[in-house]
Amino acid sequence: MRNMSDDHTHVQEFFTARAADWDSRFPDDGPAYAAAVADLRLREGDRVLDAGCGTGRALPPLRAAVGPSGVVLGADLTPAMLRAAAEAGRDRHGRLLLADVSALPLRSGSLDAVFAAGLIAHLPRPADNLRELARGVRGGGTLALFHPVGRAALAARQGRRITPDDLRAEPNLRPLLARSGWRMTSYVDEDARFLALAVREG
Ligand SMILES: C[S@@+](CC[C@H](N)C(=O)[O-])C[C@H]1O[C@@H](n2cnc3c(N)ncnc32)[C@H](O)[C@@H]1O
Numbered sequence: 001m002r003n004m005s006d007d008h009t010h011v012q013e014f015f016t017a018r019a020a021d022w023d024s025r026f027p028d029d030g031p032a033y034a035a036a037v038a039d040l041r042l043r044e045g046d047r048v049l050d051a052g053c054g055t056g057r058a059l060p061p062l063r064a065a066v067g068p069s070g071v072v073l074g075a076d077l078t079p080a081m082l083r084a085a086a087e088a089g090r091d092r093h094g095r096l097l098l099a100d101v102s103a104l105p106l107r108s109g110s111l112d113a114v115f116a117a118g119l120i121a122h123l124p125r126p127a128d129n130l131r132e133l134a135r136g137v138r139g140g141g142t143l144a145l146f147h148p149v150g151r152a153a154l155a156a157r158q159g160r161r162i163t164p165d166d167l168r169a170e171p172n173l174r175p176l177l178a179r180s181g182w183r184m185t186s187y188v189d190e191d192a193r194f195l196a197l198a199v200r201e202g
Pocket of ligand 1: 011012015051052053054055056057075076077078081099100101102116117118119122123
């Protein structure tokens with residue numbers, strides 16, 4: 001039986017092996033991240049968390065959106081990804097935290113928004129983990145679940161088929177978010193992007 005630390009070890013091994021060349025594998029994704037951040041409609045001074053920030057590709061557009069008075073945090077549980085983020089200078093745009101998004105070192109309701117790119121498929125207990133993200137966000141705050149490639153294109157790239165139980169399929173994701181304190185407000189799954197937006201209930 002897998003326990004929580006097995007899950008972490010697996011994620012850390014997987015991403016440690018990929019950290020050094022993560023950015024060079026996907027050199028053209030910048031505009032897609034900027035467009036997804038724009039859809040989150042952050043305001044000057046907002047406090048935003050990039051959950052599972054990896055090498056921090058979203059941190060520059062997040063900082064641009066909230067301005068110098070805002071707060072940008074990037075949390076990841078793989079040290080090698082955070083090291084690559086710092087080496088790429090992304091720590092100039094936000095504070096990097098070695099942290100598990102299933103137990104955020106943040107006060108309840110202290111965030112205006114969470115941006116999470118490529119994260120949800122790696123979460124061992126998605127409902128609990130999305131609920132923890134909701135805990136960190138004030139009522140009316142927002143969540144973006146993003147991937148620069150849509151579900152079908154990603155499955156093709158990885159040589160697998162999409163199954164009906166796919167977490168990110170709209171009929172699965174909408175109730176999952178609802179059970180976790182979020183109301184889904186929009187859903188796009190195209191070859192060039194996956195983006196689900198949600199609002200924190202309450
Ligand atoms: C597919 S990568 C995406 C990285 C980055 N968001 C991007 O778009 O380039 C997923 C990241 O999520 C991190 N991750 C997975 N599970 C996590 C958890 N429970 N808490 C924090 N980070 C996690 C991994 O270490 C990895 O860096």
